Amino acid sequence: MNSDWYVTTGGDGFRSQVDPEDSNTIYSESQYGVLVRYDKRTGEELLIQPQEGKGEPPLRWNWDSPLIISPHSHTRLYFGANKLFRSDDRGNTWKLISGDLTRQIDRNKLPVMGKVWGPDAVAKNQSTSFYGNLVALAESPKKENLIYVGTDDGLIQVTSDSGASWTKYEKFPGVPDNTYVSRLAASHHDANTVYAAFENHKE
Numbered sequence: 001m002n003s004d005w006y007v008t009t010g011g012d013g014f015r016s017q018v019d020p021e022d023s024n025t026i027y028s029e030s031q032y033g034v035l036v037r038y039d040k041r042t043g044e045e046l047l048i049q050p051q052e053g054k055g056e057p058p059l060r061w062n063w064d065s066p067l068i069i070s071p072h073s074h075t076r077l078y079f080g081a082n083k084l085f086r087s088d089d090r091g092n093t094w095k096l097i098s099g100d101l102t103r104q105i106d107r108n109k110l111p112v113m114g115k116v117w118g119p120d121a122v123a124k125n126q127s128t129s130f131y132g133n134l135v136a137l138a139e140s141p142k143k144e145n146l147i148y149v150g151t152d153d154g155l156i157q158v159t160s161d162s163g164a165s166w167t168k169y170e171k172f173p174g175v176p177d178n179t180y181v182s183r184l185a186a187s188h189h190d191a192n193t194v195y196a197a198f199e200n201h202k203e
Helices: none
Strands: 025-030 034-039 045-047 067-069 077-080 084-087 134-139 147-151 156-159 167-169 180-186 194-199
Touching: 025 067, 067 134, 077 134, 134 180, 147 180
Parallel strands: none
Antiparallel strands: 025 034, 034 045, 067 077, 077 084, 134 147, 147 156, 156 167, 180 194
């Protein structure tokens, strides 16, 4: 029934993350990385989106930015813009654990339908995702701090030391360059295995 449902935040249809040890704590987002922690007991909705540092360029958030709760700590969150953030206190504070993990391509120089369009093109700069950001995210349940990120411009980046160092993968058999990494799933059985899905409709 309608009375069985409750609203955690507004937005255009995003996945929520529920604290596995406290089902009253729910993380919900809306477009461009606007992230809230919702308390079902009180109805409080607290904005916890990480911000760029003073004097730094704006972060590039996807319309549906990737968020996970670590399988190794229920208070640890990972959240991705064009860079990856980690929180160990449910989003009260954030630590940046990467640089820019994308190809850093200027989308205003990319042809669409055979033409590079100007800034006045319909909806080019409103109601669309920024380009060059993280869209897939996973941490190995077998090995803590082994994290995989996928980007909308076709990269998979891997760290095994919680962001101290990263390894970039940009070529995949049978996959065109720059293909959107739609999902990453770390194996529950083998720390050396991750599954990746790609889809190229934006090309």
